[in-house]
Amino acid sequence: LSEANCVLFLQIAGALDFIAAMGLFVPLHRIRLISAAYTVGWGAATTAARLWANWVPGFELNTLEQWTHEAIYRFPHFLLPLLLFLVWYRAWQQRAIKTSERLQENERFY
Numbered sequence: 001l002s003e004a005n006c007v008l009f010l011q012i013a014g015a016l017d018f019i020a021a022m023g024l025f026v027p028l029h030r031i032r033l034i035s036a037a038y039t040v041g042w043g044a045a046t047t048a049a050r051l052w053a054n055w056v057p058g059f060e061l062n063t064l065e066q067w068t069h070e071a072i073y074r075f076p077h078f079l080l081p082l083l084l085f086l087v088w089y090r091a092w093q094q095r096a097i098k099t100s101e102r103l104q105e106n107e108r109f110y
Contacts, residue, residue, distance in 0.1 A: 017042070024084070029092040036085035043078030047071050 001009065016038070023035030050070040056063050 013042075029088065029095070032088050033085060033092065036081050036088060039081035040078050040085055043074070043081060047074040047077055050074065 020035045020038045020042075023031050024039070026032060026035075048071070050067050051063065054063055054067045
């Protein structure tokens with residue numbers, strides 16, 4: 001990529017990060033889930049990028065020795081949003097189950 005395209009990419013990624021961070025605090029389940037899923041994906045990508053960007057063919061063990069700790073250090077970037085996603089998804093499912101139990105048999109959509 002050219003320098004201008006890299007700058008544009010980083011600006012878009014930064015804007016999406018702020019939007020996702022704000023979405024985590026919105027009390028709507030779907031927006032929270034989408035924001036958490038985005039942060040899980042982006043956090044995993046940036047964690048894997050530490051090894052990917054510094055990979056030297058022929059020197060795999062040296063690369064792993066020098067950069068694995070950087071990747072491990074960034075595990076919370078996707079593990080914490082993953083935990084939030086799982087907790088919120090379970091709460092969303094339980095709420096949907098409770099709602100469907102309250103409906104009469106003829107009002108259900110399945």
